[in-house]
Amino acid sequence: MSTIHPSAIIEMGAQLGEDCVIGPFCVVGAQVVLGDRVELKSHVVVTGRTTIGEDSVLFPFSVIGEIPQDLKFKGESSRLEIGARNRIREHVTMNAGTEGGGGLTKVGDDGLFMAGCHIAHDARIGNRVIVVNSAAVAGHCVLEDDVIIGGLSGIHQWVRIGRGAIIGAVTMVTNDVIPYGLVQAPRGELHGLNLVGLKRRGVARSDITALRAAFQMLAQGDGTFQDRVRRLGDDTESDYVRELVQFVLGETDRSFLVPGR
Template sequence: MAISSQANVHPSAVIDDGAEIGAGVYVGPFCVVGPKVVLAPNVTLKSHVVVAGDTEIGEDTVVFPFSVIGEIPQDLKFKGEETRLVIGKRNRIREHVTMNTGTDGGGGVTKVGDDCLFMAGCHIAHDAQIGDRVVIVNSVAVAGHCIIEDDVIIGGLSGIHQFVRIGKGAIIGALSMVTNDVIPHGLVQGPRGKLDGLNLVGLKRRGVSRSDITALRAAFQMMAQGEGAFQERAQRMGEEFDSAYVQEIVEFVLGNTDRSFLTPG
């Protein structure tokens, strides 16, 4: 066990031999920290938090009560192989959140970026890859092998099907079931989520220029109403528009995927 002399560990907490606890870490009442856990400097476990498995939590991350971080995957194929969970810096993990380690079949690592907010009761399954500045609202379920890129917002009580990719800057409305890939900056809503437009509010909040937003709107119309297959329309978009934001969509659509796409209605 390596506990920094500058860490603050409540007497009721249980920390297994082998755990690494950095300077400025606070481990609150009734927390349990496993033998392969690494808590970087200034991590806070408020109370009643379980951190298990081969799990690393980055600097300044705060984990709220009754969260379970780093337990084994909810996958019947899992046979106890050594897999990991890596969480970045400055995340806020609210009450009752669960995050699982990876599986051999999915690359072995579940990964969370920096500056994310995971609201109460949401679940991050095995081998998911979560980008930076992602907001996942209450009771969202992100299934195994999903890729959630930077600046995505997923509304409450939504479900993300396994292997789905959600592109940078997209927004998913509450109560949506997302079964196919979502283009960058897309807007999805509905019980069986449909691509209803662009995340214009998010683009404006991030200070995207008017010319880029205009290009995105024109490109979206081409995707919705142009001739040929979806990928063919995306290819033409890449040839017609110079906007970096449009090119993000083109690269996403033409990239590797295990799912089909949500397309404009």
């Protein structure tokens, strides 16, 4: 049994899991699927082909699953998938995908999306991601697990941000960010590693030491950035450094933020 306020509008065809709570003046569209124990506090709009996982909570005036803000969008069918246990705060917007981006915007589990932030069409958001107030993640971006985006920051379309990276407040990021990177300054400079985050997650000291040595090589080694990364892959025994190497050598539409720039 779900609890639905009399002023809420649940369109015919919507699917609600067990023990959902739909607050005052919410609108749930006909193609929406809500998992068990999802709560819409009040004045929440969930529309389009949108799925929201169990135990997620959506706060007032969030708008989830609307059509993308893309002039190329011509009304084609596309989706938004949101995982379990997410906290989506006031005035957050998340858009469905586009045909050109695969037709899917996807958000993982256990995220915190603070007031006024935006997740654009065709983005791929990992698990345990935090997007702070009024930050904007543009279309086709990839945010891997455990990424933190600081308040009032902007992530340019097609940018990839590797696992465990942190973006400081009021930062514009126009290039890919290595896993565990620390980016700050108005135009997004790679200043180091997210050492605080690594320690909080209990990463072994040997792996942190290996990552710090790898960062120094990337900053000061000979050859191009790609050459330095390839040498790292040949010399390391750390899975964390190997992950960094694989990320950099993977497919991308952007260049990378490089240490010292």
